[in-house]
Amino acid sequence: MNLTHPVQDTSPLTARELSSLWAHLQTPIALTEMVILLGCLGLAWLIVRLWRGRQGDVRSIWLGHHVIDGALFPVLSLVLALMAYRLFQGHLPMMLFQVALPVLMSLAVIRVTVKVLRVVFPESQKMRVLERTVSWLAWLATVLWVTGILPIMLTEMESVTWKVGGSVVNLRNLVEGVINAVLVLILALSLSSALEAQLLKGATDNLSLRKMAVNAMRSILLLVGLMLALSTAGIDLTALSVFGGAIGVGLGFGLQKLAANYVSGFVILAERSLRIGDLVKVDNFEGTITDINTRYTVLRAAGGREAIVPNETLMTQRVENASLSDRQVSVSTLVQVAYGTDVRALFPELLSAISEVPRVMADPAPSVQLSNFAADGLELTITFWVKDPELGLGGPRSNVNLAVLDTLNRLGIDIPFPQRVLHHAAAPSVRSHEVSSAAP
Numbered sequence: 455m456n457l458t459h460p461v462q463d464t465s466p467l468t469a470r471e472l473s474s475l476w477a478h479l480q481t482p483i484a485l486t487e488m489v490i491l492l493g494c495l496g497l498a499w500l501i502v503r504l505w506r507g508r509q510g511d512v513r514s515i516w517l518g519h520h521v522i523d524g525a526l527f528p529v530l531s532l533v534l535a536l537m538a539y540r541l542f543q544g545h546l547p548m549m550l551f552q553v554a555l556p557v558l559m560s561l562a563v564i565r566v567t568v569k570v571l572r573v574v575f576p577e578s579q580k581m582r583v584l585e586r587t588v589s590w591l592a593w594l595a596t597v598l599w600v601t602g603i604l605p606i607m608l609t610e611m612e613s614v615t616w617k618v619g620g621s622v623v624n625l626r627n628l629v630e631g632v633i634n635a636v637l638v639l640i641l642a643l644s645l646s647s648a649l650e651a652q653l654l655k656g657a658t659d660n661l662s663l664r665k666m667a668v669n670a671m672r673s674i675l676l677l678v679g680l681m682l683a684l685s686t687a688g689i690d691l692t693a694l695s696v697f698g699g700a701i702g703v704g705l706g707f708g709l710q711k712l713a714a715n716y717v718s719g720f721v722i723l724a725e726r727s728l729r730i731g732d733l734v735k736v737d738n739f740e741g742t743i744t745d746i747n748t749r750y751t752v753l754r755a756a757g758g759r760e761a762i763v764p765n766e767t768l769m770t771q772r773v774e775n776a777s778l779s780d781r782q783v784s785v786s787t788l789v790q791v792a793y794g795t796d797v798r799a800l801f802p803e804l805l806s807a808i809s810e811v812p813r814v815m816a817d818p819a820p821s822v823q824l825s826n827f828a829a830d831g832l833e834l835t836i837t838f839w840v841k842d843p844e845l846g847l848g849g850p851r852s853n854v855n856l857a858v859l860d861t862l863n864r865l866g867i868d869i870p871f872p873q874r875v876l877h878h879a880a881a882p883s884v885r886s887h888e889v890s891s892a893a894p
Contacts, residue, residue, distance in 0.1 A: 474549070479550070483546065483547065484549075484550060486546060487546060487547075487548060487549070487550040487551065488550065490538050490542060490546075491535065491538070491550060491551065491554055493538075494531060494534040494535045494538050495531050497534055498527055498530040498531040498534055499527065501530060502524065502526050502527050502530065505526075524565070524569070525562070525565045525566045525569045525570075527565075528558060528561040528562040528565050529562045529565075529566070531558055531562075532555070532558040532559055532561075532562050535551060535554060535555055535558055536555065538551070539551045539555065552600075553600055556596045556599050556600055557596055559596075560592040560593055560595065560596040563588070563592050563637075564588060564589045564592050564593075566640060566644070567585065567588045567636075567640050568585045568588070568589070569644075570640050570643050570644045570647065571584060571585055571640075571643075572585075588636075608626055611624060611625040611626035611629065612624050612625070612626045634682075635679075635680060638679035638680070638682055639676060639679055639680065641679065642672075642675040642676050642678070642679040643672075643675075643676075645675060646668070646671055646672040646675050646676075649668065649671055669719075669720075669723075669747070669748050670720070673748075711764075711766065712749070714765075714766045715748075715749045715750065715764050715765045715766050716748050716749055716765075718764075718765035718766045718768065718769040719746065719747060719748040719749060719750075719751075719765040720748065721769065722746060722751070722765060722768060722769070723746060727775070728743060728746065728751065728768060728773070728775065729743065729746075730743050730744065730745065730746060731743060731777070731844065732775055732776075732777045733775070733776040733777045733781075733783065733843045733844060734753065734773055734774060734775045734776065735773070735774040735776070736753065736761075736763055736767065736768065736771065736773050736774075737763075737767070737771065739753060739755070739761045739763075740753075740755060740774075741753035741754050741755040741756070741759075741760070741761060742754050742755075742843075742844045744760075746765075748765075749764070749765060750762050750763060750764050750765060751763050751765060751768060756844075756845075756846040756847070756848070776843060777843065781841055781842070781843065782815065782818070782839050782840070782841050783839065783840055783841075783843040783847070784837060784838075784839055785837070785838055785839070785840060785847050785850060785851055785854075786835055786836065786837045786838075787835075787836050787851055787854060787855055787858075788825075788833060788834070788835055788836070789833075789834050789836065789855075789858055789862075789869065790828055790830060790831035790832060790833050790834070790869060790870055791831055791832050791834065791862070791867050791868070791869065791870070792831050792832075792867065792868045792869075792870045793831060793832060793870075795832060795867055797824055797832060797834070800865070800867065801822045803861050803865060804822050804834075804836065804858060804861055805819075805820055805821075805822060807857040807858065807860065807861045808820045808822075808836065808838055808854055808857055808858070810857070811838075811850065811853045811854050811857050812850075812853065813840050813841075813842065813845075813849070813850045813853075814838045814839070814840065814850060814853075814854065815838070815839040815840060815841055818839045820836065820837060820838035820839070821836075821837045821838075822834055822835070822836050822837075823835045823837075829872075830870040830871065830872050831869070831870035836854065836858065838850070838854060
């Protein structure tokens with residue numbers, strides 16, 4: 455990225471040129487330039503409006519919530535303004551465009567950066583600070599460029615140099631490399647977000663596989679973007695081979711757990727042994743898988759609690775997956791009835807009542823079994839199936855218990871409770887002579 459001439463054949467305005475610009479704005483020909491600039495903005499608005507109309511009610515990085523709040527409007531306005539500048543440069547002074555073009559460029563950079571960061575990191579508070587920092591730096595660079603201070607600063611930065619390996623890098627190269635790296639990473643994140651939205655659109659059973667593809671593409675795009683940014687900054691990439699060897703040693707020792715988590719994440723997504731939406735139990739924590747990242751997996755319990763489980767744990771420990779082959783889950787409950795109850799006649803009544811409970815599956819059908827001769831009554835085990843365990847199992851169990859209770863009350867069958875019989879021993883009789891001797 456060359457910060458000296460962002461627009462060819464344009465140059466920063468000195469104090470004398472600023473005075474000339476003010477005088478030029480008061481001439482009738484400035485009105486023509488204003489009309490051309492407004493025409494570029496209007497044409498950009500019309501194109502975005504028509505494009506948004508074809509896409510329907512969408513909220514993307516480029517289109518935004520409305521017409522002008524997306525990233526496409528300032529970028530398209532900048533392109534049209536550049537075209538108009540080249541077209542009318544030999545016929546009009548175009549002094550107004552020397553100010554408008556840097557402003558539009560800053561607006562485009564700010565809008566693209568802010569939109570991409572809000573999509574990729576929607577809940578991060580640090581990204582809000584980074585957004586404001588980018589905005590202030592972009593507008594400050596615009597002011598410095600228009601006033602002619604920025605080229606002077608860049609020239610002075612070239613005199614500050616140091617040696618990295620076999621190449622000489624100056625302060626200007628470093629600043630340009632940082633800016634290039636930020637812009638390339640923003641574009642890589644934007645492209646990966648667009649590809650993620652397309653790959654995950656309408657995904658059902660192959661959601662985990664598509665998620666793996668998204669993570670792999672994002673990593674590759676960020677790596678390639680970083681290499682391109684370093685190359686454009688003038689840094690010899692062969693000098694990074696030493697750092698590559700150091701990273702390999704670090705992975706072999708200190709970062710082996712981190713590397714194992716990343717590898718395990720790709721293995722889980724490739725094997726599809728765990729998928730987003732599965733109900734699993736890991737280390738006495740039961741919940742639904744809501745996200746599988748390259749390093750960890752997120753489990754959400756029915757009560758709202760979330761657990762972040764390293765992917766290596768899912769590969770090395772036993773994991774109970776209640777929905778690996780299907781999402782049907784068996785639920786059981788117990789009830790006791792008094793001895794002497796005709797359980798053979800009771801079973802059809804209970805099954806009929808349980809079958810009418812919401813979320814209880816008809817196939818497999820519920821069942822009632824005489825499981826135990828308890829101390830206080832006959833113990834019955836009631837088993838039924840649900841197909842949506844992610845909604846919780848407490849609700850269906852409670853509804854089945856209420857249906858069983860209503861059935862027993864309707865039939866007049868008692869639910870026994872523990873009873874204990876106490877035998878009171880009679881007091882020993884007092885001897886007559888002891889009574890006589892005790893008398894006065």
